[in-house]
Amino acid sequence: MIDPARPLALVAGAGHLPELVAASLDRARRPFRVLAVRGFTERAMRRRADAVVDLLDIPGTLRILKEWAPAAVVPAGGVTRPSPAALLNAAHAVRNRDILKSLAGGDDRLLRAVxxxxxxxxxxVLGVHEVAPDLLGRLGRLGRVEPDSDATLSIASGRAMLGALGPFDVGQAAVVAGERVIAVEGPEGTDRMLARARALNRKPFGRGTPAKGTVLVKLPKLGQDLRIDLPAIGPRTVRRAAEAGCAGIAIGAGHTLVIDREATVAAADAAGLFLIGVEVAP
Amino acid sequence: MIDPARPLALVAGAGHLPELVAASLDRARRPFRVLAVRGFTERAMRRRADAVVDLLDIPGTLRILKEWAPAAVVPAGGVTRPSPAALLNAAHAVRNRDILKSLAGGDDRLLRAVxxxxxxxxxxVLGVHEVAPDLLGRLGRLGRVEPDSDATLSIASGRAMLGALGPFDVGQAAVVAGERVIAVEGPEGTDRMLARARALNRKPFGRGTPAKGTVLVKLPKLGQDLRIDLPAIGPRTVRRAAEAGCAGIAIGAGHTLVIDREATVAAADAAGLFLIGVEVAP
Structure with a gap:
């Protein structure tokens, strides 16, 4: 166990997540320090930063963390797909060509290496799911809408298919209508996959209306390191899923971040979509 | 066995395929009659038509075929995604709402039912692969280029992944780079999947150059009825694969139509892509 009195070190990457984690830690009265990453940390967190490092300034980062001696380091928010400027800065900071290449590739090998x-x-190193579990979707219904029998079948076949894809390095989400798979997520991400599903509905002789019981199923892969890659949904996911004709969204309970939960649930309720946490291991 | 002296009935749907099949049958000196489908059969085949039917005029079609008493009926070319006019005509010809619905849905349930x-x-009912096997890709290399070791790994992992997807109703192709799956084909088809893979390469911080050994793997599903749904590649597939950064294309030998083989192989050779037929059951 880690000492709850010793501060955590929150490494704040891009996006809204570090703020949410900070708020969750505040609610839990867990002390923490914030390490900002130049070019990635958003303004709200930069204000709270106790120190700022350059991306890939590994020696500098290690020096600061040694001084802080945190109970655990918690990375939160993306540091992949950096701006050209950040990439150039990083090139000055490190000589490791492999790390630079994986950084440029936008994959998570960099984070793994760090x-x-x-x-x-x-x-x-602890994940957001470990220090701020209140940010995750729990088992069962999250909003007001229940999945009907069509959607329940879609969830089951989506879980089975994503399970079969477990050994392969491919996305962690799919759009499924009954036993028919409409889209499997690749590196393009959930939003673009949903845009694709939407386009398929709109075809001149697509169904016009989407297939009954179309569902977005989003689960972590078996053995996925949630500290690096935590599946997430938010209000935008709900909007995109609604536009794609989904009746609802199934997420891995305890393994999926629900960004801005109130807004997400409200968006789902308003759009008539269900939002349900399912067990991750079938 | 069927009687090679008795004519076949070639049901000519949309596209170039009926012509290719007719030419193959001509080369093999197999007699055949052509049944055209109004609104689908292309001009070249309409000229050769011995009879014309309306899409979904089942009684009329059965009457003609009874008269012809062909050795076998060979459907070739698409009849899904009809024009609105064709759909309206069909609505007059049949009262079967399920068939009309599956027609409008653009899936192959209609053809299955027919x-x-x-x-x-x-x-x-025989498939194109049965009466015109010379149109299919054979085992082994089709062009001048050989897959290297990176591509060979991609082919192996692509085959394994598509095999794992076998029980699910999802596309029959994928773009794979080593063990990383770049895209899985859904109902959008191979061309659009390749466009997606291309877009992923172009991202500001995508690799810029695509991953080494990126390969398009295109295989029939286990138990797929090739009479209804024969995987196909052609010169356009080669162009799109090249644009997507593929080093080559692997197809299921004896299970994949190579449309306009000479042009396809020439396009692959010109672009430096390999083209290889692999065994369908791993």
Whole structure:
């Protein structure tokens, strides 16, 4: 167990997530320090930053964390797909061509490498799901709408298919209508997959109306390191799913971040979509 | 066995395929009659038509085929995604709402239903792959380029992944780079999947150059009725695959139509892409 009195080190990447984690830690009265990453951390968190590092300034980061000696390091928010400026800065900070290449590739090998490095230096690395579990979707219905029998079948076949894809390095979400798979997520991400599903509905002789019981199923992969890659949904996911003709969204309970839960649930209720947490291991 | 002296009935749907099949039958000196489908059969085949039917005029079609008593009926070319006019005509011809619905849905349930009906009426139905096997890709290399070791790994992982997807109603192709799956084909079809893979390469911080050994793997599903849904590639597929950064294309040998083989192979050679037929059951 980690010492709850010792501060955590929240490494704040891009997006809204670091703020949500900070708020969750505040609610839990967990002390923490904020390490901002230049070019990634949003303004709200930059204001709370106790220190700022350059992306990939590994020596500088290790120095600060050694001084802080946090109970655990908590990375939150993206640091992939950096701006050209950030990439150039990083190129000055590190000589490691492999790390730079994976950074440029936008995949998560970089984060994996950094996490290993932190652990090699004696730090414990915890995921958002471990320090702020209140941000995750729980088992069962989250909003007012219940899935009907068509949707329930879609959820089951979507879970089975994503399970079969488990051994392969492919997306963690699909749009499913009954036993028919409308789209499997690749590196393009959930939003673009939903845009594709939407386009398929609109075809001159697509169904016009989408197939009954169309569902977005979003689950982590087996063995996925949630500290690096935590599946997430938010109000935008709900809007896109509604536009794609989905009757609802099924997420892996305890394994999926629900960004801005109130707004997400309100959006689902307003659009008549169900939102349900399902068990991750079928 | 069917009697090679008795004419076949070639039911000519949309596209270039009926012409290719006719040419193959001509080369093999197999006699055949052509049944055109109003609004679908292209001009070249309409000229050769021995009779014309309205889409979904099942009684009329059965009457003609009874008269012809062909050795087998060979459907070739699409009849899904009809024009609004064709759909209206069809609505007059049939009262079967389920068939009309599946027609409007653009899926192959209609063809399945029609094939069953033909078989119930004593007709044998053969696929293009059975009467014109020279149109299919054979095992092994089709062009001049050989897959390298990266591409060979991609082919293996693509085959394994499509195999795992076998039980699910999802596309029959994928773009794979080593063990990473770039895109899985859904109802959008191979061309659009390739466009997606291309877009992923172009991202500001996509690799810029595509991942080494990126391959389009296109295989029939286990148990797929090739009479209804024969995977196909052509010169356009090669162009799109090249644009998507593919090093080559792997197809199921004996299970994939190579439309306009000479042009397809020439396009692959010109673009430096390999084209290889692999065994369908791994």
């Amino acid at each position: 996490l290993s490095l932190l652990e090699e230096n004696g730090h414990r | 094939l069953s009906l033909l078989e119930e009426n004593g007709h044998r």
